[in-house]
Amino acid sequence: MQAFCIDVDHWLKTNGNATYDIISATASGGLSNLQLAQVGWLFDHHASDLGSAKKDAAFQLSLWEIFFETELSLNLSNGTFKSNTFENESGTTRNLANEFLGVITADNTYRSSGWEFYVLNPDNPSDNQRLITWHEKDPGNPPSEVSEPGTLLLLSLELGIVYFSTRHRNSAYLSSFA
Template sequence: MKKTLIAAALFAAIGTAHADPVTLTYTDTFGNEQVGTLPNNSSWSGNPWNQGKPVQGNVYAGEFKFKTSEGLDFYAFCADIFHTLKSGTTYQMDALTTGSVAGIGSWEIARIGYLFDNYGDYLDNSANGKELTAFQLTLWEILFENGKNQGNQNGNPLSKGNFKVGGFGDADDLANGWIKDIYDNTQDGTKSEKYDLFFLTSSSTCTEKYTSGNKKGQCKNGKMTQDSQNLISWTAKPEDPQDPAENPNEIPEPMPLVLLTAGLLALGFTRKLRCC
């Protein structure tokens, strides 16, 4: 009940703040994270952020915790292995539904929903470090493994297929078990019954503009660089939809979210780590 009320209050505030963005300050220095490795020359064709180049090296996996300008907690997971979390980024926030985010299909929505519905009890609690790491690893497998039937590969999906990651100890084993369960039991076309899911798309910056002609000052095609990594967030659905105390007055609308520069720079995000 408490978690639902907090979620309702947060997204009611977001839904009414049409003019001004909600500001998020990163408050958790990966207190629940573990560190693992993307193997050398790791490369895959996961949607929708295939960069066409290998990604490798140390990677953190865990749950992000932010504080909103209204003083409410806001949680998220990394949904983009190709970019680091950077300060000063404006995010567009949309409901995570089929077709709402480029490259995410109905089977991915179904598996993400199953993950939240069956393993969401571990969320928002830094004491669940292993479980939150496993949650992030499982989410990556769903998003970046190439194909709807490739997630369950001989019991060790994280070490096989197009997307590979390891070195997380017991969290690897836990995630492998969750992935098998998800790919064995999720029904395509379904969605989360317990959570409303949201996708936060990072802003992009033009890296090269036309310097002359009638397009002077406009950005050249393909000369945009994504500012930060994309994220997935959530709110618990009300336990009693008929109880007005559990429902925000307005449905959240797409809107920008801004990360405070000082909040992130203080945590040393100049280090070269891929994602989370």
Template sequence: MNFKAAFSALAILLAGTSMALSAPIALTKTNPNSVFDGGGRKSLRIINNGDPMVNQRVTAGGFRLNTGAADIIAWCVDIAHNLSLKGLYQVTSTPFTNTFTFSETQKTNIKSLFETTYSSLDLNNNNQSAGFQLALWELIYEKSGNFDVKNGNFKSTTNTDARNFANTFLGNLGGAVTQSYNIDYYESLGYGRNNSKYSQNLVSVTPVPLPAAGLLLGCGLAGFYLAQRRKKV
């Protein structure tokens, strides 16, 4: 196999992976008895004076789910709907068509929140996990641009510890990246009669391999190419 053929094979493999990722999937709980599966979560009251209008008590924390191929921790980015795993989901890089479209600023802020905080987050700590969920909602629903989960048109009025963690995480935005992540948005495709009901839209991440791994791959391919050239000389 020559160098060009090797890259062609790699391209075919990546294309097949991309197709698999874009296929609708059924998300399930890793523990049938609890969507949090023993992880951190807290009961909080959230208020949103925008669209959607919300003033209710919710349980905030990371969801332990399975995609059919891997276990993931997913986070709610949709306070307009309840979580229901009856229907299928679509992995998308352009959220969302069934609620409202995220701006580039929102997507950048969400990525920054993960890359400056997530690697050191104790996901089994109730206040940290709830605080991270609050911080995500703040980035999506606060319209003033001043991120503070204790004030504004989106806010939480209970649990001081979780709110303090959320504001600490939000204060890291734009700071040093501690871990790079690939972002996966999960869009509900609907369920019930004519798929007219929707589950919560979600977000999850996977760590980006360290640059050294890519460098080793590049060196290996370069070595393969040079070896093939020597054979032809």
């Protein structure tokens, strides 16, 4: 699963197990309508740019600007949320993020037609970092419901695999004593 950081006040705790409540970004505890519109626009226009360290960092900075800026204009050089770091030899990551943000409007009715978003709220430890994740919609192939017999068949197959893999492991363990 890929995710970006929402929370700048907490570190992502990776030592040990962490649990999260995953909720739709449209649900209570998710994103505001304006944040959802701006995140959707950002993904619709720049998700294909992801894959290099500079573009991924610019995308993360853009998300933080969306989540924490209280001014209507989105720009990392001024306003409530600012960044003067992320410089590198090949150019400024901040400038790339500002290019991403420069054409996003304050229209809170925009909804992405290509992406669905989810918020991961930390459950344990509760002071873990809050995250946003997504999955691409496929308008040509919408998800179909699995009928009850299909669900039972899948469950039976999974239980059978667990049973036989456990049995195989136990017999291998016991034969090592013979």
